Amino acid sequence: MQKVTYRDAVNQAIAEEMKRDELVCLMGEEVAEYNGAYKVTKGLLEKFGPKRVIDTPISEAGFAGLGIGAAMYGIRPIVEFMTWSFSFVAFDQVVNNAGNIRYMSGGLIKIPIVFRGPANGGVNVGATHSHTPENLFANFPGLKVICPSNAYDAKGLLKAAIRDDDPVCFMENTKLYDHAMEIPVEEYLLPIGKADVKRKGADISRVGHGRGLVTALEAAKLLEEREGVNAEVVDIRTIRPLDMETILASVRKTNRVVLVEENKPYCGVDAQVAFEIQEKAFDDLDAPVKRVSALDVPQPFSDPLEKMVLPDAERVFKTCLEIL
Numbered sequence: 001m002q003k004v005t006y007r008d009a010v011n012q013a014i015a016e017e018m019k020r021d022e023l024v025c026l027m028g029e030e031v032a033e034y035n036g037a038y039k040v041t042k043g044l045l046e047k048f049g050p051k052r053v054i055d056t057p058i059s060e061a062g063f064a065g066l067g068i069g070a071a072m073y074g075i076r077p078i079v080e081f082m083t084w085s086f087s088f089v090a091f092d093q094v095v096n097n098a099g100n101i102r103y104m105s106g107g108l109i110k111i112p113i114v115f116r117g118p119a120n121g122g123v124n125v126g127a128t129h130s131h132t133p134e135n136l137f138a139n140f141p142g143l144k145v146i147c148p149s150n151a152y153d154a155k156g157l158l159k160a161a162i163r164d165d166d167p168v169c170f171m172e173n174t175k176l177y178d179h180a181m182e183i184p185v186e187e188y189l190l191p192i193g194k195a196d197v198k199r200k201g202a203d204i205s206r207v208g209h210g211r212g213l214v215t216a217l218e219a220a221k222l223l224e225e226r227e228g229v230n231a232e233v234v235d236i237r238t239i240r241p242l243d244m245e246t247i248l249a250s251v252r253k254t255n256r257v258v259l260v261e262e263n264k265p266y267c268g269v270d271a272q273v274a275f276e277i278q279e280k281a282f283d284d285l286d287a288p289v290k291r292v293s294a295l296d297v298p299q300p301f302s303d304p305l306e307k308m309v310l311p312d313a314e315r316v317f318k319t320c321l322e323i324l
Contacts, residue, residue: 002185007177009151010040010116013158014078016187018048021076024162027054027063028080028117037082038118038174064090064115068098068167071113076162084119084171085131098167099142110165116158119147119171120211120262121299122310130299132263134209135272137169138240144168144192145239149176149213152183153237156190164192173211193241197250201232204320205250207273208260209236212311216260219316226317229324239269247273248281255286256323260316265293287323292316 004012018024026044028036032055035042045053056063060081067077081087087094098111121130138145144166148154154172161168198213199220206216213235220231234250236242251257257277259270274289295309 081117
């Protein structure tokens with residue numbers, strides 16, 4: 001085993017896949033000479049050279065389109081958005097082109113591309129740099145969406161995404177980049193579309209993804225320490241495809257569920273999860289499904305205001321008490 005940060009786990013996944021397959025390349029703003037805006041791509045230029053690690057102009061529409069065209073010809077590009085907020089200027093490329101070409105070609109043209117980068121608030125960079133658009137991109141058939149909550153999942157899922165023949169939106173969280181944990185030294189991949197039970201419990205289920213999952217785990221600790229409540233925590237990991245079977249199994253065991261996400265509440269990921277729970281496990285519920293999300297406002301620049309907007313362990317803890 002080796003102890004690595006989330007940042008290094010992503011770096012390892014990219015390096016291992018580029019070494020394994022010469023068709024894998026990396027492109028984006030400052031990914032090469034500057035080692036990436038968040039130093040996730042550190043050292044890759046030295047290892048693989050400027051033909052495979054490419055600094056692009058500041059034009060997301062341009063380099064996203066370039067990556068999609070390369071993918072149509074069999075290259076496996078990893079396209080880094082400095083933040084997923086900047087992906088909106090490449091929306092047509094990601095959604096209309098990457099998401100639809102395989103379907104519209106009758107399966108003849110594969111699009112093996114990964115769009116990756118940070119998608120989160122909480123770092124005081126203002127409303128235009130703080131979107132969590134996993135729900136938005138998951139709305140479109142043809143795109144896969146992954147939001148890992150830790151280093152182990154990030155590495156295994158990113159390696160699987162790079163090998164996938166469909167376009168994958170891989171959304172990271174800058175506030176998790178420094179979180180470290182033990183992961184295997186030997187190679188491993190994780191299946192796309194499979195949730196994971198991060199904490200077993202019997203009294204209430206907590207379901208989350210990304211940093212919301214970390215908040216859910218913190219709240220589970222508070223529940224146990226203050227109330228003696230044994231909470232189960234399920235990590236969605238993959239927003240699309242969504243593993244509802246694992247979520248439903250947990251709900252049927254505990255009969256109560258609180259959904260946690262840093263996404264906005266209106267048409268959020270948890271709105272879909274809540275609907276599926278009430279449709280498929282209504283008779284198993286002993287209380288209403290509750291949601292804890294970011295507040296429904298643009299992300300503030302102010303640090304104390306931003307802390308109020310994002311969900312924290314105390315808010316999740318109090319929401320759990322409402323249905324216990």
